[in-house]
Amino acid sequence: MTTLDQATAQRIVDRAMPVIGHSVNVMTPDGIIIASGDSLRVGAIHQAARQVAETCAPVVITEQEACRYTGTRAGVNLPVEVGGKIVAVVGISGSPDKVLPFADLVRVTAELILEQASLMEVSRQRRHQIENTLLALLNGEPVSEHWLKQLSIDLSKPRIAVVIEANLPHLPWLTDTAPLARDLERVEPDALVIQTPDQKIVFFFVEKSPQDALSAALVRLPDSLNASVSAATGAAFSNNLKACYESAQAALQAAKQRFQTPIRAHYEEFPLATLWRSLQPGWQQDQLSLELRPLLNHARSDQYLKTLRTFIAADGDIQRCAEQLHLHRNSVRYRLKGIESLTGWSPFRLEDLMFLYLALESNLKPVQLHKSTEQK
Structure with a gap:
């Protein structure tokens, strides 16, 4: 149901008065003036407005008749209807023969503004419902199929998530994703977007490749933000937004161990690291x-860590590792032997190398190996 608020009522007054050149008042159906060209009248009782609301008919008042109505001046007062119900009364002050020609114009203007406000409120409420539903799904809470259908959310279609976060906490950030959602729905009705409690922006696209999904998300951001954010895509899932989100979030965290910001990463680049992070290990990570x-x-930990990561990225090929580090292969072998001496785990044994790989993923200290331009 449409309700009249002071801000909307004042919009009606501000829109009509410059056109007609007469003072305009907006009253509630119970006769309270909530907006007026004469600010001193706001809050006063307008008895004629009550009569208009009760009879659903205009009331025209001459100078001689004005004294019969409390808080009323000469003019014309008309009912404002939205959805078949009277939601307000609009009055134009002045001699009836002068203001009557403007009566329908002001009434229609008021109805249009109130209808627009009503549609915006419905849209805001629906957006709020969608956000709460998406947050529930991301938290693994059950949501009925009936409710999802009411919100036009079809989870059966394969979706891929894009997680976007600010590189630095003090950077300007979006405080409201509603305009973003409205813009997105116009071009991709099946797409979804939400801002998480920790201020990440998450997009969910239907049947897009990782690269296309990343591009579609970033192009929706203001230009001022695009270069100051990191983003990653996850794996595609049907009927599981939680998995979509968690895989993208884990991919972003894994990429932080490898690349400088701004990060543009995909689950497919390092699926094992992403899967390990998505498990949220506890005592395993500590061990x-x-x-x-x-x-x-x-003392040379950075050197050793960089060598180990490059060796893993080179699929255990010492020559490729040496070329990427601009070292002789014997220097690489010497460093890998040093890692074995320090940890007791040999990079030359597959099982040990896997252990060292997971240990690196569990290490919270990022190791900068490549600039973002060198990413896939």
């Missing part, structure tokens, strides 16, 4: 970090 501690505490 792995413990085994890596001698390496982390070494």
Whole structure:
């Protein structure tokens, strides 16, 4: 149901008065003036407005008749209807023969403004319902199929998530994703967008490739933000927005261990690291970090860590690793042997290398190997 508020009522007054050149009042159906060209009248009782609301008919008042109505001046007062119900009364002050020609214009203007306000309120409420529903789904809470259908959310279609976060906490950030959502719905009705409690923006696209999804999300951001954010896509899932989101979030965290900001990353680039992070290990992470501690505490830890990561990225090929580090292969081998001496785990054994890989993923200290331009 449409309700009249002071701000909307004042919009009616401000819109009509410059056109007709007469003072305009907007009253509630119970006769309270809530907006007026004469600010001193706001809050006063307008008895004629009550009569208009009760009879659903205009009331024209001459100078001689004005004294019969409390708080009323000469003019014309008309009912304002939205959805078949009287939601306000609009009055034009002045001699009836002068203001009557403007009566229908002011009434129609008021009805249009109130209808627009009503549609905006419905849209705001629907957006709020969608946001709450998406947050519930991301938290793994059950949501009925009936409710999802009411909101036109079809989870059966394969979706891919894009998680976007600010690179620095003090950067300007979006405080309201509603305009973003409205803009997105116009071009991609099945797409969804939400801002999480920790201020990340998450898009969900239907049947898009990771690269297309990333581009579609970033192009929706203001130009002032685009270069100051990091983003990653996850794996595609049907009927599981939580998995879509968690895989994208884990991919972003894994990318932070590898690349400088701004990050543009995809789940497919390092699926094992993403899967490990999405498990949110507890004591396992502590145990792995413990085994890596001698390496982390070494004076040349950055050198060793960079070599190990490059060796893993080179699929265990010493020559490729040496070329990427601009070193002789014997220097790479010497460093890898040093890692084995410090940790007791050999990069030359597959099982040990896997252990070291997971230990690196559990280490909270990012290692900058490549600039973002070198990413896929």
